[in-house]
Amino acid sequence: xxxxxxxxxxxxxxxxxxxxxxxxxxxxxxxxxxxxxxxxxxxxxxxxxxxxxxxxxxxxxxxxxxxxxxxxxxxxxxxxxxxxxxxxxxxxxxxxxxxxxxxxxxxxxxxxxxxxxxxxxxxxxxxxxxxxxxxxxxxxxxxxxxxxxxxxxxxxxxxxxxxxxxxxxxxxxxxxxxxxxxxxxxxx
Amino acid sequence: xxxxxxxxxxxxxxxxxxxxxxxxxxxxxxxxxxxxxxxxxxxxxxxxxxxxxxxxxxxxxxxxxxxxxxxxxxxxxxxxxxxxxxxxxxxxxxxxxxxxxxxxxxxxxxxxxxxxxxxxxxxxxxxxxxxxxxxxxxxxxxxxxxxxxxxxxxxxxxxxxxxxxxxxxxxxxxxxxxxxxxxxxxxx
DNA sequence: CGCGCGATTGAGTAATTTCAAATCTAGTGG
DNA sequence: CCACTAGATTTGAAATTACTCAATCGCGCG
Numbered sequence: 001x002x003x004x005x006x007x008x009x010x011x012x013x014x015x016x017x018x019x020x021x022x023x024x025x026x027x028x029x030x031x032x033x034x035x036x037x038x039x040x041x042x043x044x045x046x047x048x049x050x051x052x053x054x055x056x057x058x059x060x061x062x063x064x065x066x067x068x069x070x071x072x073x074x075x076x077x078x079x080x081x082x083x084x085x086x087x088x089x090x091x092x093x094x095x096x097x098x099x100x101x102x103x104x105x106x107x108x109x110x111x112x113x114x115x116x117x118x119x120x121x122x123x124x125x126x127x128x129x130x131x132x133x134x135x136x137x138x139x140x141x142x143x144x145x146x147x148x149x150x151x152x153x154x155x156x157x158x159x160x161x162x163x164x165x166x167x168x169x170x171x172x173x174x175x176x177x178x179x180x181x182x183x184x185x186x187x188x
Numbered sequence: 189x190x191x192x193x194x195x196x197x198x199x200x201x202x203x204x205x206x207x208x209x210x211x212x213x214x215x216x217x218x219x220x221x222x223x224x225x226x227x228x229x230x231x232x233x234x235x236x237x238x239x240x241x242x243x244x245x246x247x248x249x250x251x252x253x254x255x256x257x258x259x260x261x262x263x264x265x266x267x268x269x270x271x272x273x274x275x276x277x278x279x280x281x282x283x284x285x286x287x288x289x290x291x292x293x294x295x296x297x298x299x300x301x302x303x304x305x306x307x308x309x310x311x312x313x314x315x316x317x318x319x320x321x322x323x324x325x326x327x328x329x330x331x332x333x334x335x336x337x338x339x340x341x342x343x344x345x346x347x348x349x350x351x352x353x354x355x356x357x358x359x360x361x362x363x364x365x366x367x368x369x370x371x372x373x374x375x376x
Numbered sequence: 377c378g379c380g381c382g383a384t385t386g387a388g389t390a391a392t393t394t395c396a397a398a399t400c401t402a403g404t405g406g
Numbered sequence: 407c408c409a410c411t412a413g414a415t416t417t418g419a420a421a422t423t424a425c426t427c428a429a430t431c432g433c434g435c436g
Binding site: 355375 | 383
Binding site for chain 2: 068122129
């Protein structure tokens with residue numbers, strides 16, 4: 001279970017056993033049940049979560065009460081309210097569990113201490129954040145240039161696992177499409 | 189002119205004069221004319237650009253030949269093809285100048301050397317990248333939850349300067365709206 | 377004066393949403 | 407093992423939103 005986190009980090013920087021134990025000492029572990037909230041808008045939410053098992057979503061509820069999904073996170077992915085995490089401000093997003101979930105989590109303060117102590121971890125987080133930035137740019141491009149149909153099929157191809165594990169209504173919300181439209185797309 | 193870069197960095201980390209000169213030594217300076225390309229899709233594009241003067245855009249040309257603007261950058265902003273920059277792969281985006289432009293630029297290799305030599309710069313780039321990530325999340329949210337009209341008026345309120353300096357057609361492309369629709373929105 | 381580019385306007389069309397109702401499905405208690 | 411309910415999904419039809427295509431307008435510059 002720890003190995004999942006270690007393997008994730010070692011995709012980018014190599015760690016000795018001692019270094020990994022140091023890293024791990026800055027993280028905490030926690031279990032959540034399906035439907036449980038990890039972050040609620042308004043909370044201080046200074047933690048970033050690495051998913052060991054389960055499935056979560058982060059979402060925003062707009063002025064009309066509609067929810068818009070920003071991100072899913074399954075095993076080996078990270079999830080947080082990035083703005084609340086980095087700026088130490090109250091959360092504007094919610095994060096909750098779609099399945100029973102296990103995570104390692106780290107506060108922004110711990111993360112900065114860890115990076116001060118072990119420089120290569122700062123490099124790791126920089127690379128990870130840059131990769132996230134690139135992924136968001138791709139998503140923006142998809143929203144700008146593709147039809148609902150194209151977005152859905154690209155999602156299905158890119159994340160076949162999520163297609164299985166998620167209710168269609170959540171995929172619709174992620175793609176920015178009504179559930180009725182998505183249903184019609186999925187049929188064709 | 190150097191001061192603009194120094195000021196930008198010192199929003200996040202403080203530098204001595206010596207440190208700043210070290211930083212500067214890793215950057216190069218260059219001037220571009222209006223309409224000139226800074227990056228072309230297919231090129232190796234290992235540079236990130238800090239704008240001292242001028243205005244640029246990064247954009248993607250899709251399979252139908254339509255262009256979609258990912259980002260504008262004016263004074264005090266950064267621009268690149270992030271994927272090409274971080275992964276050292278050929279560019280998929282174009283970057284060109286909307287006005288005559290002056291930039292400081294740095295290659296990914298130089299940046300990594302600089303960070304190795306001056307640790308706090310890695311912290312700076314991490315914070316900068318995280319801030320960019322948060323901005324992209326906001327844009328995704330706006331694409332998911334707002335109508336063309338709301339997106340336009342939010343853009344106008346957020347970037348009054350860009351509204352002045354940019355042809356409307358480019359704003360339309362950034363917002364994911366046809367120029368005709370944007371024209372009707374801007375009137376009402 | 378007239379060209380050329382950016383912006384606007386109009387009319388018809390396509391994509392997607394909304395509202396409403398019907399259908400399906402998995403899990404629960406008897 | 408079956409009936410039942412809540413939630414998820416599908417279907418239909420009307421209403422909206424935004425797009426496309428085409429024509430026109432406005433204006434700065436040679």
